[in-house]
Amino acid sequence: MSSGIPACYWIQSNGISLGFIPEPSTESHEGKAKEPGTSRITIDGHPVVQTDDQTGCYQYVALTPSNSFSTMALRNEAKAPHNTCEINSGFTNLVIAHLVVSQQQHSTDDPT
Numbered sequence: 001m002s003s004g005i006p007a008c009y010w011i012q013s014n015g016i017s018l019g020f021i022p023e024p025s026t027e028s029h030e031g032k033a034k035e036p037g038t039s040r041i042t043i044d045g046h047p048v049v050q051t052d053d054q055t056g057c058y059q060y061v062a063l064t065p066s067n068s069f070s071t072m073a074l075r076n077e078a079k080a081p082h083n084t085c086e087i088n089s090g091f092t093n094l095v096i097a098h099l100v101v102s103q104q105q106h107s108t109d110d111p112t
Contacts, residue, residue, distance in 0.1 A: 015080025018091050019072035029060045029070065043089055044096045050085060057085035059092050063099065071095060 011018040029049070032038070037052045049060040056074035063069075073088035081087065
């Protein structure tokens, strides 16, 4: 990636890993979108491509045509919760809220 942004950030708790990819590759997104278990949903008014399987849930969010990100909730332990898409949707909603607020603050800081 040309911007120098790390490929992924991870949070782990209760047998679940939550991942955030700030700039997912087109190849990665398109590959996930073709997998079985893929659906199109909306989170906080934004279109989301969601892939759900036995190991977890992947969501690709397009905030604008040039601003997208992905999140994942993956089961790491047998006793981990199975509702990974519900967990991931909550995480995705949190990321959307943070990015929207950050963009609004940035636009009010810009004097042009």
